[in-house]
Amino acid sequence: xxxxxxxRSGNDWLRDALPRIVLSPSLVIVLxxxxxxxxxxxYLSFTDSRILPSYGLVGWQNYSRLFSVRAWGIAVDNLLxxxxxxxxxxxxxxxxxxxxxxxxxxxEGFIRTIYLYPMxxxxxxxxxAWKWFLDPGIGLQAVVRSWGxxxxxxxxxxxxxxxxxxxxxxxxxxxxxxxxxxxxxxxRGIDNEVLxxxxxxxxxxxxxxxxxxxxxxxxxxxxxFVVLAHMAIKSYDLIIALTGGGPGTATELPATFMYSYTFTxxxxxxxxxSATIMLMSIAxxxxxxxxxxxxxxx
Amino acid sequence: xxxxxxxxVVRTGAGSRYVIYAILTLFCLYYLLPLYVMAVNSLKxxxxxxxxxxxxxxxxxxxxPWQSAWSxxxxxxxxxxxxxxxxxxxLMVVPAVAISTVLGALNGYVLTKWRFRGDTIVFGLLLFGCxxxxxxxxxxxxxxxxxxxxxGTVPGLIFVxxxxxIGFSTLYxxxxxxxxxxxxVRAAMIDGAGFFMIFRRIMLPSxxxxxxxxxIWQFTNIWNDFLFGASFSDFDSQPMTVALNNLxxxxxxxxxxxxxxxxxxxxxxxxxxVYIVAGRYFxxxxxxxxxxx
Amino acid sequence: xxxxxxxxxxxxxxxxxxxxETDISVExxxxxxxxxxxxxxxxxxxxxxxxxxxxxSGDISIKGRSMNGVRPADxxxxxxxxxxxxxxxxxVAKNIAFGLxxxxxxxxxxxxxxxxxxxxxxxxxxxxxxxxxxxxxxxQRVAMGRALVRNPDVFLFDxxxxxxxxxxxxxMRTEIKKLHQKLGTTIVxxxxxxIEALTLSTRIAVMFGGHVQQLGTPKEIYDNPxxxxxxxxxxxxxxxxxxxxxxxxxxxxxxxxxxxxxxTVSLPFAPGNTMSGYDTQEIILGIRPEAITxxxxxxxxxxxxxxxxxxxEVTEPAGSDIFVVSHLGGKEVTGRFRADVDVSPxxxxxxxxxxxxxxxxxxxxxxxxx
Numbered sequence: 001x002x003x004x005x006x007x008r009s010g011n012d013w014l015r016d017a018l019p020r021i022v023l024s025p026s027l028v029i030v031l032x033x034x035x036x037x038x039x040x041x042x043y044l045s046f047t048d049s050r051i052l053p054s055y056g057l058v059g060w061q062n063y064s065r066l067f068s069v070r071a072w073g074i075a076v077d078n079l080l081x082x083x084x085x086x087x088x089x090x091x092x093x094x095x096x097x098x099x100x101x102x103x104x105x106x107x108e109g110f111i112r113t114i115y116l117y118p119m120x121x122x123x124x125x126x127x128x129a130w131k132w133f134l135d136p137g138i139g140l141q142a143v144v145r146s147w148g149x150x151x152x153x154x155x156x157x158x159x160x161x162x163x164x165x166x167x168x169x170x171x172x173x174x175x176x177x178x179x180x181x182x183x184x185x186x187x188r189g190i191d192n193e194v195l196x197x198x199x200x201x202x203x204x205x206x207x208x209x210x211x212x213x214x215x216x217x218x219x220x221x222x223x224x225f226v227v228l229a230h231m232a233i234k235s236y237d238l239i240i241a242l243t244g245g246g247p248g249t250a251t252e253l254p255a256t257f258m259y260s261y262t263f264t265x266x267x268x269x270x271x272x273x274s275a276t277i278m279l280m281s282i283a284x285x286x287x288x289x290x291x292x293x294x295x296x297x298x
Numbered sequence: 299x300x301x302x303x304x305x306x307v308v309r310t311g312a313g314s315r316y317v318i319y320a321i322l323t324l325f326c327l328y329y330l331l332p333l334y335v336m337a338v339n340s341l342k343x344x345x346x347x348x349x350x351x352x353x354x355x356x357x358x359x360x361x362x363p364w365q366s367a368w369s370x371x372x373x374x375x376x377x378x379x380x381x382x383x384x385x386x387x388x389l390m391v392v393p394a395v396a397i398s399t400v401l402g403a404l405n406g407y408v409l410t411k412w413r414f415r416g417d418t419i420v421f422g423l424l425l426f427g428c429x430x431x432x433x434x435x436x437x438x439x440x441x442x443x444x445x446x447x448x449x450g451t452v453p454g455l456i457f458v459x460x461x462x463x464i465g466f467s468t469l470y471x472x473x474x475x476x477x478x479x480x481x482x483v484r485a486a487m488i489d490g491a492g493f494f495m496i497f498r499r500i501m502l503p504s505x506x507x508x509x510x511x512x513x514i515w516q517f518t519n520i521w522n523d524f525l526f527g528a529s530f531s532d533f534d535s536q537p538m539t540v541a542l543n544n545l546x547x548x549x550x551x552x553x554x555x556x557x558x559x560x561x562x563x564x565x566x567x568x569x570x571x572v573y574i575v576a577g578r579y580f581x582x583x584x585x586x587x588x589x590x591x
Numbered sequence: 592x593x594x595x596x597x598x599x600x601x602x603x604x605x606x607x608x609x610x611x612e613t614d615i616s617v618e619x620x621x622x623x624x625x626x627x628x629x630x631x632x633x634x635x636x637x638x639x640x641x642x643x644x645x646x647x648s649g650d651i652s653i654k655g656r657s658m659n660g661v662r663p664a665d666x667x668x669x670x671x672x673x674x675x676x677x678x679x680x681x682x683v684a685k686n687i688a689f690g691l692x693x694x695x696x697x698x699x700x701x702x703x704x705x706x707x708x709x710x711x712x713x714x715x716x717x718x719x720x721x722x723x724x725x726x727x728x729x730x731q732r733v734a735m736g737r738a739l740v741r742n743p744d745v746f747l748f749d750x751x752x753x754x755x756x757x758x759x760x761x762x763m764r765t766e767i768k769k770l771h772q773k774l775g776t777t778i779v780x781x782x783x784x785x786i787e788a789l790t791l792s793t794r795i796a797v798m799f800g801g802h803v804q805q806l807g808t809p810k811e812i813y814d815n816p817x818x819x820x821x822x823x824x825x826x827x828x829x830x831x832x833x834x835x836x837x838x839x840x841x842x843x844x845x846x847x848x849x850x851x852x853x854x855t856v857s858l859p860f861a862p863g864n865t866m867s868g869y870d871t872q873e874i875i876l877g878i879r880p881e882a883i884t885x886x887x888x889x890x891x892x893x894x895x896x897x898x899x900x901x902x903x904e905v906t907e908p909a910g911s912d913i914f915v916v917s918h919l920g921g922k923e924v925t926g927r928f929r930a931d932v933d934v935s936p937x938x939x940x941x942x943x944x945x946x947x948x949x950x951x952x953x954x955x956x957x958x959x960x961x
Contacts, residue, residue: 012660018493019412022404026464027420033442033461034427037435044437053437097325100318103310113577114326117333119584120573121566122522124539128546128562129332132339132555138347146350177329181581195308205308234431237524241543258433263529268437275433286429294422484643485676485737490664490693499689503680 038279045276049268062273071249072274075257078164082253083232085168086175091224093172094179095217099209101180102187112184115177123174127241130170131157160250163243167235167251170242175231179224186220187213226289233282254278340364340560347555363556367564371557372548373541374533380561382534383541387521387568389452390537394459395516401460402467402512403505407497409468410475411483421472428465435462436529443530450532458530459520466519467512470583474508475501507579514576515583518569538565594619594777595640595745600649602635610635611801612649617794622771622778626788627798628824634749636798637781641747642666653744664693669738670747673754675730677722677737684709684718687737694741708736728759735770748780752787764790785825789813797821816950819957822877828927830877833920834954839870846876846951850901851918861895861947866961874960875952880914882948883926885934886941895946903938917942 045063048056066072097115101108118126133139134157144152156162190213198212236255243251245260252260254274262271310318339347340363342356351357369379409421439458440449448454478501486496527537536544542565546558573580593616602610610632617623625633638644640651642663651658658666669690677686687708688701696704709715712732722730731751738746751767752760768791771778782788788795789809797804797812797820805817816822822830835846838857844866845859860866882890889896904923905916913928926942934940951961 015492015662019408020414022493023408023420026401026405026424026468029461029464030424030427033435033439034430035423037438037442038430040438041434053441097322100322103308103315103318105318105322111322111326113574114329116577116581117570117573118329120518120569120580122524122539122542122569124522124524124543125336125562125566126332128542128558129336131546132558133332133335133352138350138352138555140352142350143353173329173332178584182585185585199308205310208308230429236433237539240524240528241546244547255431255433259436259525259529262437271433272437275431275436278431279434282429282431283426286426290422290425290429294418294425479674479676481672481674481676482678484641484663485670485672486678486689486693487643488641488663488668488670489690489737489741491689495693500678500680 041272042276044269045272047269047272049272051266051268053268058269062269066270066273066277069270071252072254072257074249075252075254078251079232079253081164082167082171082235083229085165086171086232087225087228089168089172090176090179090228091221093176094224095183095214097176097180098183098187099213101184112181115180117177118174119178121174123237124241126170126174127238130166130173131242134166134169157243158247160247163247163250167239167242171232171235171238174238175228179228182220182224182227183217186217190216222289226285229285230282233278336559336563336566339556340367340563342556344552344554344556363554363560364564366554367545367557367561371545371554371561372550373544374548376533380538380541380545380564383536383538384564386452386531386535387538390455390459391517391520394456394463394520395513397456398460398463398467398516399509399512401464402469403471403502403509404497405464405468406471406473406475407501409472410478411480411496411501412493421468424465424468426465427462428469432462432525436525440530450530450535452531452535454530455526455535455537458526459523462526463516463520467516470508470512470515471505474505478504510576510579511583514572514580517572518580521569593617594621594654595779596650596652596655597636597640598650598652600636600639600651601647602632602639602644603647609801610639610647613803615796615803615806617777617779619777620775622780622791622793624780624782624788624792624795625798626782626785626795626824627804628783631798632801633781633783633796633798637747637749637779640745640779641668641670667741667744668747669741669743669745670749671734671738671751673750675722675734675751675754677725677730677733679722682719682721683714683725683733683736686722686733687740690737690741704740705736708740711739712736727755728763731755731763735767739770739774744777746776746778748778748782750782751780753782753784767791786827789825795825797824799824814948815959816877817959819875819877819952822950822952826879828880828914828925830879831883831919831922831924832875832877832952833922833924835874835876835920835951837866837869837872837874837951839867842867844869846874846949848876848899848920850899852902856899858897858899858944858946858949859895860949860951860961861893864961866951869951869960873954875954875957876920877950877952878924878944878946879948880925880927882945883924884943884945885926885928885932886943888927888929888932889943890945890947893945893947897944897946899942899944900939901942903934903936903940905936906934915940915942 044053046057046059048054048058101111105111136142136155136158141152141154157166194212195208198208203211234255235253236259239245239251239253239256245252245256255278258271258274258278261267261274335352338355339352341359341361343358343360346357367379368381370377371379373380373383409417443449443454448457482500483496486500491499522539523537524539524543527540531537531540542561545561595617597613597615600610600613601608613636615623625636627633635644639646642658642661646659653666678689681689684705687705691701691704709718712735714729714732714736717725717729717733722733725733734751752763755763764787780791792809794806794808795812796806799820805812805821812821812825816825819832823832833848835848838845838847843859844864845857847855847857849855886898901917901919903915903917907914908930910930912930913932913934915926915928915934917924917926928934950959952958953960
C-alpha cells in the first residue's frame, strides 16, 4: 500500500517537473557557454595571459595598456565613424525606399526581393565582390578609364584615410534593404483612417509623412537602431574579406583587434579586455531593449 | 511582411510617379550590381578582367573559372578547390539546424504553455545570449572544445553553432507559441493528454510556418558564419566561408579574379536559393529576430 | 455533502487574493451559474474546479473525493471553452474522440460514442470537416459534443456563448437548457451575462471582487437581492436605486423621496414590511423598472400601488414596452410602460409604483435591510 502511494507521488513529481527538465539542457548550455564563458573571459582580462590563459592577476593593467595601444584607439575611432555612418545612411536610405515602395508600386514584391537579397549573403561573399569592384587595378576605376575618362580616380580602398568608407559602402549595401523591410512593415501597420483624416484636414503629402507617419515609426526606428548598432559592433567578417583591416591598420575595428591581439599577437589578456569592452557596449544597447520587450509582454 | 495589409491611401500625381519608378529602378541596379559583377566575371577569361572589362559581358564565355573554383583551385596548401569545404559546410549545417530547431520548439513550448516562476528570466538569459559579441567566448570555447576532444573538427563546429543557435530558435518558437491559444492546451489537458502528447498532437501540427522560418534563419546564419569557422576549424574541417576567404586572400601567384567570383557565387548559392524559394519566410525570420513579438 | 463541494476554497497569486473563502455545494443534476463582471473570480473558480489552477487553500471535492492535487484528466470532468478550443489540425470526429483516445478507449468504442453524440447534437454531416470549415454555431456544437462524449461527472462551461452573435446565442441557450433537462447532468457554467444566468440556471452564484455576493435560485436572486451590487447587476434594465428617507407615522413606515422640482413625495412600504425600526434613517430604495408603470399597467393583485406625478425626461420605445426615464431622489429612474401609452418627454405623468416589489438597502454597508 505505502509502496503504491509512493510511486504515485513519484510519478506526480516527474510529471510536474517535466517541463523544467525539458528546458534544463538549454539553460545549462547557456549558463555555461554564454554566461560562464563571459565570466571566464572577464576574469582573463585581469590576468597576465599571453599565448595561453594564465591566472596571475594583474589588476587593471590590461585595460590601461589597451587604451594606450594606438591600434585600439584607431579601432574605436573607426567604429564610431563606421557605426554612425552605417546606422544613419541605412536608416535614411531604408526609410526613403520604404516610403517610395509604399506608393502602390507595381511589381512591389519583385523590387522588394531585389532590395533584400544581399541580407541572405555571407559578408565574406559581399566583401569579395566589393573588394574587387573597388580595386583600382581592375574595378570601377579601371572600367571608367577604359571608357575614356583617363584621369578618373577612385582609390579609397587603398587609401588609409578613406578605406573605412568602403566598409560603410559595402555594409550599407548589405543591410539597407532589410532596414527598408522593417520600415515598410511599420508603414503598413499605420492606421489608414488617421491618414485619411489628415488628408481631409488638408495635409500635403510631405506634411503627412513628416508630421503623421514618420513620428509613428518610432518603434521601427528603435528596432533598426538596435539591430544596426549591434551588427556594427560585431562587424568582423566584412572587414576581413574587404580590407583585412588594412591598409596597415586603417580599417581595424574592435572585433578584428580582439582577434589579432588574442590569436596572432599572443596578448590574450589585452584581447580579453577588448572583448569585455565590446560586450559592455552591446549590453548597454541590448539589455534595456530586451528588458522593455519582455516587460511589455507580461 | 504585411504586404497584404491595406494599401497606402496617399495619392501621388503621374509626374511624381515617374520619378518614384525611376528612383526605385536605379536602386534595383545598385543592389544587383555586385551580383552582376560576380556573375559576368566568373564566366570570362582572366585577361578580359585585367584589361578593364569588369562591367562588360564576356566576349568569350567560359566555365573554366567555375571548374577551377570547384575542384582545382589552391586553398591554403592543397589544390582541392572548394568542393571539400562545401561538403564540410553541409555536414555542419544540417545537424546544427535540426537539433537547434527541435530544442527551440521544446523550449518555446515550455516557456509559453508550462510557465513557471522565473520563466521570463530564463528566456531573457537565452535571448541575451543571441546578441553577445562572440569574441567574448572565443578563448574559453577553444579550450572547451579541446577538453571535449572535438577541437578542429566538424562535430566541434556543430556543437558551437548549436550552443549559440538555441537562443534564436527559442525566440522564434516562443513568440509563435505565445499566439497559440492556451485554451487548446487546457482542453487537451482535460482530455487527458500529457506534456509530450500535447506537444506532438496539438502544437507540432500547427508549427509548420515557424519551423520553416526558424530553419531558414539558422541555415542562413550558420552557413554564412565566418568567425567560428575561422577560430575553431582545421584545414580539413573548414567551412565554405573560411575556404573562400583563403582562396581570395591567398597571396601566392596571379590573382584569379574570375575564380574568386565563381567561388563567391558558390558560397552564396545555397542561401540565395533558399531566399528565392522561401523569401517570404526568410523575411519573416529577419523581422522576428529584430522586432520581437 | 453534495455532489460537487467547494469548501472554503481560496486562490491567491502571490500576495493578491483573487478568490476569497468560498463555499458552494452543488447537488447532482444541478445547473449552477457563476455570474459577475470580468475580474470577479468566476473563471478562476471554474479553472480550480477543472484542475487547471491549483487551490491555494481549502478544498474542492467531487462525489466526496477531494480533488486537490488531482490532474484535470483524472477528475472526470469535461469543459467547454469560450473559444471552443477545437484542435485545428483534427477533423470533428477526431476532435470529439481525442479525449477518449487519451483515456485508452478502443477505436471501435470511440467510433460508436462519437456517432451517438453526433446524432444527439444533429451533426453527423460535420464529422469529416476541419474546425476552420465550420460556422460559429457549429463549432460551439462540436465543443459540446467533445464534452458530452466523455460522459463526465461534471460539465464545466466557460462563457461558451459569448463569441456568438445575438440571435445564435439565444438559440444555443435554449439548446443547452434542453440538453440539461434531457440528460440531467451536473453543470457549472460561467458567464458575465445575467440573462443567461437567469434563464439557464437552477441556482446562481453572483460574484464580485473575489467574493460570492449571493447564492440562490434565479427567483431569489432577482426578487430578493442580498445587496446593492446584486440588485444592480441582475436584471435589465437594471434595478432603479435612489436615496430615500424612512418616515414612520402611526406605526406605518414610508419612504420620503425628493422630486426633481424640490417637492417631496411619500411612498408607504407594503404591508408586513420591517422598516419601522429605521425611522428617520437614510436608505437606498430599489425598485425594478417593471414595478414602475403607467397606472393601467400596474399589477392588479398588488395591495401597494402608489401614484407619483413626475416629469418625463426621455422615452425609449422598445417595441413591446416603452421605457420612460424620469428623476427620483436626484437619480435617474426608468419605468416600464405598456407600448400603447401616450407619453412624451416634458409631460408630467402619473407613475404607478408597486411597493410590494420595493427593497431597501443600508447606504453604508450596501446590504439589504428590508
